[in-house]
Amino acid sequence: MVNLKINNIPISVEEGTTILDAAKRLNFRIPTLCNHPDLSVAGNCRVCVVEVKGARLLSASCATPVSEGMEVFTNSEKVRIARKHVVELLLSEHNSDCTKCFKNGHCELQELASEYRIGDHVFLDLVKAKDKIQDISSPSIVKDNSKCIRCQRCVRTCAELQAVSALAVVHKGNHQSISTFLNKPMNDVVCTNCGQCINRCPTGALTERNYIEEVWNAIYDPRKFVVVQTAPATRVALGEDLEVETGTRVTGKMVSALKKMGFNKVLDTDFTADLTIMEEGTELLTRLKKAIVDKDETVKLPMMTSCSPGWIKFQEHMFPELLDNLSSCKSPQQMFGALAKTYYADKINIKAENMIVVSIMPCTAKKFECNRPEMRDSGFKDVDYVLTTRELAMMVKQAGIDFDKLEDDNYDSILGESTGAAVIFGATGGVMEAALRTAYEIVTGHEVPFTNLNIKPVRGIEGVKEASIKIKNTVPAWNFLEGVELNVAVAHGLANAKKLMEAIKRGEANYHFIEIMGCPGGCIGGGGQPIPTSPEIRRKRTEAIYAEDMGKSLRKSHENPEVTEVYTDYLGTPLGHKSHELLHTHYKVRKRY
Amino acid sequence: MEQLQLKKVDIIFGWDEKVTPIDVYDKTIKKSADSIILDMIDSGLKGRGGAGFPTGLKWKFTRNEDSDAKYVICNADEGEPGTFKDREILDRVPEKVFTGMAICAYVIGAREGYIYVRGEYNFLLKSLQKKVDLFNQQLAERKSDFTIYLRSGSGAYVCGEESALFESMEGKRGEPRNKPPYPTVSGYNGKPTVINNVETLVYTCEICRMGSEKFKSFGTFDSRGSKVFSVSGDTPTPGIYELELGMPLKDFVEEFADGDAKAVQIGGASGHCVPRKKFNETIIGFEGIPTGGSMMIFNSTRSMYNVLHDYLEFFTEESCGQCTPCRVGCQQLLKGIEAVKKGEKSPTYLEDLKKLTLTMKIAAKCGLGQSVANPFISIVDNFKEEIIY
Ligand code: SF4
Ligand code: SF4
Ligand code: SF4
Ligand code: SF4
Numbered sequence: 008m009v010n011l012k013i014n015n016i017p018i019s020v021e022e023g024t025t026i027l028d029a030a031k032r033l034n035f036r037i038p039t040l041c042n043h044p045d046l047s048v049a050g051n052c053r054v055c056v057v058e059v060k061g062a063r064l065l066s067a068s069c070a071t072p073v074s075e076g077m078e079v080f081t082n083s084e085k086v087r088i089a090r091k092h093v094v095e096l097l098l099s100e101h102n103s104d105c106t107k108c109f110k111n112g113h114c115e116l117q118e119l120a121s122e123y124r125i126g127d128h129v130f131l132d133l134v135k136a137k138d139k140i141q142d143i144s145s146p147s148i149v150k151d152n153s154k155c156i157r158c159q160r161c162v163r164t165c166a167e168l169q170a171v172s173a174l175a176v177v178h179k180g181n182h183q184s185i186s187t188f189l190n191k192p193m194n195d196v197v198c199t200n201c202g203q204c205i206n207r208c209p210t211g212a213l214t215e216r217n218y219i220e221e222v223w224n225a226i227y228d229p230r231k232f233v234v235v236q237t238a239p240a241t242r243v244a245l246g247e248d249l250e251v252e253t254g255t256r257v258t259g260k261m262v263s264a265l266k267k268m269g270f271n272k273v274l275d276t277d278f279t280a281d282l283t284i285m286e287e288g289t290e291l292l293t294r295l296k297k298a299i300v301d302k303d304e305t306v307k308l309p310m311m312t313s314c315s316p317g318w319i320k321f322q323e324h325m326f327p328e329l330l331d332n333l334s335s336c337k338s339p340q341q342m343f344g345a346l347a348k349t350y351y352a353d354k355i356n357i358k359a360e361n362m363i364v365v366s367i368m369p370c371t372a373k374k375f376e377c378n379r380p381e382m383r384d385s386g387f388k389d390v391d392y393v394l395t396t397r398e399l400a401m402m403v404k405q406a407g408i409d410f411d412k413l414e415d416d417n418y419d420s421i422l423g424e425s426t427g428a429a430v431i432f433g434a435t436g437g438v439m440e441a442a443l444r445t446a447y448e449i450v451t452g453h454e455v456p457f458t459n460l461n462i463k464p465v466r467g468i469e470g471v472k473e474a475s476i477k478i479k480n481t482v483p484a485w486n487f488l489e490g491v492e493l494n495v496a497v498a499h500g501l502a503n504a505k506k507l508m509e510a511i512k513r514g515e516a517n518y519h520f521i522e523i524m525g526c527p528g529g530c531i532g533g534g535g536q537p538i539p540t541s542p543e544i545r546r547k548r549t550e551a552i553y554a555e556d557m558g559k560s561l562r563k564s565h566e567n568p569e570v571t572e573v574y575t576d577y578l579g580t581p582l583g584h585k586s587h588e589l590l591h592t593h594y595k596v597r598k599r600y
Numbered sequence: 601m602e603q604l605q606l607k608k609v610d611i612i613f614g615w616d617e618k619v620t621p622i623d624v625y626d627k628t629i630k631k632s633a634d635s636i637i638l639d640m641i642d643s644g645l646k647g648r649g650g651a652g653f654p655t656g657l658k659w660k661f662t663r664n665e666d667s668d669a670k671y672v673i674c675n676a677d678e679g680e681p682g683t684f685k686d687r688e689i690l691d692r693v694p695e696k697v698f699t700g701m702a703i704c705a706y707v708i709g710a711r712e713g714y715i716y717v718r719g720e721y722n723f724l725l726k727s728l729q730k731k732v733d734l735f736n737q738q739l740a741e742r743k744s745d746f747t748i749y750l751r752s753g754s755g756a757y758v759c760g761e762e763s764a765l766f767e768s769m770e771g772k773r774g775e776p777r778n779k780p781p782y783p784t785v786s787g788y789n790g791k792p793t794v795i796n797n798v799e800t801l802v803y804t805c806e807i808c809r810m811g812s813e814k815f816k817s818f819g820t821f822d823s824r825g826s827k828v829f830s831v832s833g834d835t836p837t838p839g840i841y842e843l844e845l846g847m848p849l850k851d852f853v854e855e856f857a858d859g860d861a862k863a864v865q866i867g868g869a870s871g872h873c874v875p876r877k878k879f880n881e882t883i884i885g886f887e888g889i890p891t892g893g894s895m896m897i898f899n900s901t902r903s904m905y906n907v908l909h910d911y912l913e914f915f916t917e918e919s920c921g922q923c924t925p926c927r928v929g930c931q932q933l934l935k936g937i938e939a940v941k942k943g944e945k946s947p948t949y950l951e952d953l954k955k956l957t958l959t960m961k962i963a964a965k966c967g968l969g970q971s972v973a974n975p976f977i978s979i980v981d982n983f984k985e986e987i988i989y
Contacts, residue, residue, distance in 0.1 A: 050778040051922040053963050064970070065962045070778035085962065089925075092959040096928035129952070131935045131945075133928065157921065176773060176922075179756060181931050183921025 011077040026057055026068035026079055035081050038090070038119055040097075041158035042069040043207050044541045045527065046167060052158050053093050054119065058083045065089055091123050099130040101210070102139060102153035109149075110211030113538055116156060117210075138184075144192030146216055146378045147200035147371040155185055155212035161204035168527055170502040171321065173198035185212075188600055197324045197599055199501065201317035201525045202371030202395075202534015215371045215535060218392040219402055225363040225391070226269040233363045234351075235270040236343045236422075237261060239277055240369040240433030240530035241396045243551035247537035247544075248400030249410040254547030256555055259415020261399075265367075266416060268406045272355075275418045276366065277425030279339040279346065280432045280441070282573070283314060284564035286590055287336045287438075288446040289581035291520055292485070300487045307331040309496075309511065309518040312438050314338040316376035317525030317534070319594065321501050326508045327596040335591040339432065340366050340373055341382050343422065344389030345589040350577045351422055359387055366393045369433070369533030372525065384589050395535025424569040427460075427556035434552045435499035435529035436465035436472060439522040443476065443495070444563045450478060450485040460562055466553075468528065468542065470503035471496060473518075494518045500527040606851035607844040609818065609826045611810075612802050613692060621699035621805060622738050628808040633663060633707040640804065643812035644824030648799035649675065649760075650867060650892035651967070655800055661784035662708045665792035672704045672713040673769075673788060673795040677753050677760040679718055680868030681914060682894035685828040686798035687721055688840045693802065694728060698735040698748055700801030703808060704794050705746040713748045714788070716765055719755030757918035761966050762787070762795045764920065775920045776966035799828055799893070820846030823885030827893060831856050833865075834899035849874060849882040852895065860899040863982070868894035869911040870971035873904075875982040904983035908937060911975050919968060925960045926969025932956060933976060937987055947988045950980055 010019045013030050020029045025048075030037050041052035050070030057068045060078035065086065068079075080086065098120055105111045138152035159176060162185060166172045173196050177186040187196040205213045225233050242258040251257060265273045291310050297303040313319060313334040322329060337345070343366070348359040366373060370393075376382065377390035394402070403410055418424070428444055431437030440462045447455040455462060455476070464474035473496045481489045496518045498504045504523045510516040526532045531548035532540060561567060578585045628636060640656030647653045662670060674697060678686040690697065701713045715732070717725060732748050739746055751769055753759050759768045763777035766788045787793025796804070803825060807815045819825045823845035832838045835856045843852075853861050865873045866882075866889045874882050874889070882888055898907060912934040921927040936953045939945040957973035964970045980987055 048778065049922075051924070051965065053924050053965070056963050063962070067778065067965070072780070088955070089959045089963040092929075092956055093924045093963065096924050096932065096956075099932065100928050130932045130956075131939060133931055133935070156924075157927070159922070176775075179758070179774075179921050180915075180917040180919040180927065181921075182917075183919075183927060 009073045009075050011073050011075070011079065013079045014081055020073055022072075024073050026066060026071050026073055027055060029073050030057075030068065030079070030081055037068050037081050038122070039069055040115060040119070040156065040209050041160060043160050045207065046160060046163040049159055049163065052097075052156070054090060056086060056089050056093075057081045058086050091125070094119050094123050095125055095129045097156045098125060100133045101156060102134045102151075108154065108211040109214040109217060114211060115209035142193050143216065144194035145198065145200060145375070146194070147202065147374040148193050148198065148205065149214050149216050150193055151212050151214070152184060154210045156210055157183060157185065158209060159185070160207045160209065161185060161213055164204045164207045168500050168502055169199065169201060169203055169525075170505040171197055171199055174204060199317040199320045199324075199525060200372040200375040200534075201501065203526060205371065205534055206536065206538050206540045215395050215398070216374060217398050218374075218394060219398050219405075222365055222392050222394060222402070225365070230361060231363050232271050232357045232361055233269075233365060234272045234274060234347055235265050235365045235367060236274050236276045236340070236347075237265070237367040238340065238369055238433070238530065239280060239430050239552070240533060240536070240548070241367050241399070243433065243531060243548045243555070244369065244536045245396050245400055246410070248397055249403060251411060253544055254551050256551050257410075258555065259417070260410060260413040262418055263413045263416035264403050264406070264408050264410060267408055268402060270365070272419045274343070274347070274422040275425050276339045276343055277429035277432070278422045278567070278569060279342040280429035281426055281564035281567040281570045282342055282590070283336055283339050284428060284441050284445050285570060285574075285581045286586060287312065287334050288442050288449065290334055290336065291442070292446060292449065293582065295488065295519065299491070309516070309521045310334055312522045314432070314438060315372070315523060315525040316370065317372035318501065318504060318523045320372065320375070320597070321504065321525065322508075323594055323597040324599055325505065326512070329508060329511065330594045330596065333594060335593065337382070337590055337592045338373075338376065340368065340393070341376065341389055341592070342590045344377070344382070345384045346422065346573070348385035348387055348389060349589060350573060354421065359385060363391045364389065366390050367396065367399045368393050369396050369530045369536045370526070371395060371534040373535075381592055397535060397537055400537065421569050421572065424567055426564055426567050427559035427562035428564045429567075430555045430559065431552055433530045434466070434549045435524050436467070436497045436522065437529060437552070439465045439495055439497050439520070441564055442520070445565045447476065447478070448563065448565065450482065450488055451480050452482045453480070459557075465495065465497045465522075468546070470500060471498045471507055493520070495520045495522070497522045499524040499529050499532075501525055604820060604844060604846045606847040606855055609842050609844055611806055611826055612689065612696070612828060612842055619809060621695040622735070624805055624809045625699050625702050626742070628703050629706050636703065636707050636808070637663065639807060639812045643807045643815045645800070645803055645807060645815070646824070646886060647796065648803065648827060648893070649797040650890060652886050652890050655796065655804060658784060658794055658796070659704060659707050662792045662794045665785060667792050669712075669789070669791045670708050670710040671788045671791060671793040672701045672708070672710045673765070673793055674701055674713070674715040674801055675760060675762070675765060675795055675797040676715050676721065677718040677765060678721075678798070679757040679760045680870065680892055680894050681911075682832050682865070682868045682896045683830045683892060685830045685840050685893050687724065689798050689802055689828070690717070690721070690724055690728060694731050695735060696802045696805040697798055698732065700796070700804040701748060702739060702744065702746055703804060704796070704801070706744075708792070708794055710794075711745050711747070713746060714751050714769065715748065716751045716753055716759075716769060718753045718760075722752055725750060725752060756920070758920040758966070758968055761968060764966070765795070766793070775922045778965070818844050820885060820887065822846070822887035829893050829895050831895050831897070833897035834858050834861065834902070835897050846883060846885040846887065848880065849884055850879045852884065853879050853897070856895070857897045858899055861897050862900050862902070863898045863904065865894070865896040865898065865907070865975070867891040867974075868896070869914050870968070870974060872974050873907075873978040873982065904979050904986040905937070905941065908975060908979045908987065909934070912937070912972075915968070915972050923965040923969060925964040926972070929956055929960045929964070929969065930972060933972065940988060950984070950987065954980060
């Protein structure tokens with residue numbers, strides 16, 4: 008233990024603790040900008056400087072470990088002046104038109120500026136005209152250099168959590184900036200559109216492309232029938248942007264708000280999550296049969312999940328040689344769009360060309376996904392607009408809805424029913440768990456051998472998780488799987504995915520099935536979720552997801568009655584002709600540079 | 601305080617043909633590592649890069665670290681405007697530098713040493729490599745497991761900062777690291793590292809040759825030994841001179857200036873500007889104004905506004921840009937004096953800018969940003985009229 012004093016109050020903390028954390032324990036808040044709980048320490052913004060008695064220099068409290076006998080002052084005259092200078096300098100390099108900024112009201116820089124009451128520009132304006140041109144090349148990410156404070160959080164996110172390094176620091180001094188390879192537009196580089204950088208950017212320099220106006224226009228257009236689908240992970244996070252406590256399930260309120268906003272039908276992506284399990288589970292079993300019974304060596308195992316569009320693009324860039332291992336299933340969002348504009352349009356007697364499908368997603372990469380040229384199997388763009396959880400929150404506010412006071416409402420039918428298995432798609436390991444609940448039962452006729460269906464080994468925050476399930480007492484059709492040890496792995500965050508892919512390439516991984524989610528924590532930590540994010544916040548959302556699962560009467564995808572109905576009515580069988588046409592897709596090799 | 605007179609000496613370049621550098625090595629490693637450290641500490645040698653950390657202590661701290669690998673790095677990233685002495689040393693007496701490194705390696709237990717040569721000196725590399733090869737061979741013949749390698753920098757001023765230099769050597773962006781940890785604990789590749797500049801290493805070799813007593817007899821109590829100076833600016837005799845430390849600036853000006861000097865910039869762009877009225881009271885050495893070796897003389901034909909402007913342009917470009925006080929501060933200072941000059945800001949704005957440099961001095965992450973206050977305040981205070989009008 009190390010003994011020190013902070014603002015004259017003695018405290019003892021473990022060796023290696025930073026001054027910042029030690030101060031936090033005494034409830035002294037030291038402002039930070041470049042620091043983030045998910046990232047390595049940079050110590051470059053200098054907002055968190057403190058005075059250490061006897062030292063010539065101020066110390067960056069985020070980057071300085073405590074030492075014995077240290078006397079720290081977090082708010083001395085020198086500190087105040089320096090901190091104010093730092094904020095003034097940042098603002099002088101910053102295009103502060105807050106009223107137009109998507110980050111207005113959620114911005115760490117704005118908060119600091121207001122805390123220190125930095126009024127008229129103290130220093131000269133240094134914003135360069137060329138930086139004021141936003142990069143809107145990507146359907147997912149908007150980059151606005153004039154709002155960048157060069158904290159490098161995005162750079163660390165992209166490299167450390169995502170192993171992509173689409174963003175990098177370039178040049179030095181007054182020319183230093185955050186840029187892409189050869190300063191190419193965001194849409195032309197390896198960026199996976201995961202949006203993790205957005206979640207960690209303290210300002211409005213990185214935001215999602217927002218489609219709020221387009222969606223309002225569709226709602227107001229009397230000729231359009233506007234259908235909205237909501238992803239599993241939005242219901243446990245939306246509240247955070249609407250004054251509800253983190254980790255609260257707001258499913259019913261969300262549905263209610265969407266109806267009040269004027270969407271014609273409020274449906275659930277969870278429905279197609281269940282459908283995905285049917286298709287993907289069958290695909291896995293088919294591959295296993297071909298590999299084990301038919302000894303077909305062209306069959307690619309392990310099979311990898313394909314619901315996370317950031318992960319898909321990552322693989323297309325970084326591991327194109329493994330593309331055949333990807334499940335051919337479209338993501339639940341795209342399955343939904345394809346079914347909505349065919350089967351559903353028919354059912355409710357609406358012309359597909361008059362239907363607008365909007366998705367509410369925790370994900371920014373979904374905006375890219377819905378614009379992929381192959382996603383038009385209904386004959387139209389299957390999904391028209393994707394809104395992030397954050398955009399929905401903003402629309403709820405614009406609509407003047409007092410969210411907290413809303414009564415719960417239910418999803419419309421059909422394409423509105425879902426099971427607990429679909430809900431857990433929102434957390435890392437969820438797709439795996441849902442798939443196992445169904446596949447195991449198909450193969451053996453009885454439930455997975457875990458208490459309450461909760462497959463604990465694939466849950467949790469570990470970067471890469473593994474499990475093995477021995478298949479016993481198979482039904483006759485699947486008896487070639489008798490005694491087979493099914494090896495599965497789960498990874499979340501692309502840096503972890505990369506580790507897994509490299510192990511596979513080296514031939515060191517003997518898995519049958521792998522679930523990969525592009526974002527840390529899975530969709531609950533998606534790039535479109537409310538900001539801020541931290542391990543603690545993601546933990547609370549995850550708990551809410553599993554609570555929602557436990558609260559459902561149906562918890563296995565194959566028990567979803569509407570899913571059964573859609574097969575009987577329309578699709579035939581999983582992997583059948585119609586499903587193939589509407590619910591499956593293919594991938595494309597992309598260059599790294 | 602002792603007052604020395606300006607005294608030229610010729611320790612580094614004066615060759616005593618009878619004793620070659622490798623002889624010094626042979627003689628020195630007969631002693632124990634601890635006694636070499638004691639000699640270094642006793643000699644009072646402080647780093648010649650400008651910061652002035654006692655060399656013996658640096659070696660001692662690194663020796664005391666427990667690690668599977670340790671490194672000796674020679675910092676030849678001489679980038680301070682007006683400094684060109686390390687180039688001369690590497691050109692004329694590189695073996696003395698190698699010897700200093702090899703002795704250091706013996707003391708701390710390093711197997712690898714690197715000379716990080718600034719990109720602009722790449723023309724030296726070819727001949728230097730030949731000499732390094734020869735020296736490595738001599739070491740090998742002596743059953744030493746220490747080898748010296750050359751590394752070329754990419755031409756960023758900030759890479760002269762120790763931790764930025766390590767980052768650069770590791771193939772990363774040249775940005776200074778947070779301290780602590782210091783290089784003696786975690787330097788190149790995260791291992792304990794002694795990093796000394798070219799001139800310091802030469803003096804370690806000389807101390808081993810002549811003994812610490814002899815070395816101590818040069819200079820003053822606070823500033824032991826001699827030092828190599830790059831003299832430039834308004835002088836009839838620009839060049840490299842080895843002078844005893846602790847001399848009054850007055851003597852220096854008498855010796856080197858053209859009779860019309862109005863200011864001397866000591867220590868390059870990041871150093872202090874001393875005006876004529878302070879020549880008498882200023883001592884060059886650790887008790888006065890320490891310097892990395894650059895001495896720029898300005899006579900009355902010079903505009904000190906232009907001088908400061910040039911320095912600020914230099915810093916504005918050479919800042920690595922990672923920390924706010926330096927990246928934005930430098931730009932504000934530059935634009936600020938331009939605005940004052942043009943009358944767009946009132947002269948009192950200079951006071952705001954001075955306060956800003958005080959923040960830069962204590963809040964910037966590395967020496968680059970911290971030192972901009974030196975030229976700024978010393979020029980603005982002493983030549984205010986030239987800045988305003
Ligand atoms: S980034 Fe923050 S401070 Fe800047 S304009 Fe947007 S809201 Fe305002
Ligand atoms: S969206 Fe993801 S991949 Fe793209 S730059 Fe941001 S963190 Fe990197
Ligand atoms: S884009 Fe955002 S996260 Fe990245 S450096 Fe700029 S302000 Fe920081
Ligand atoms: S002071 Fe300047 S050079 Fe040093 S770390 Fe900060 S920005 Fe980089």
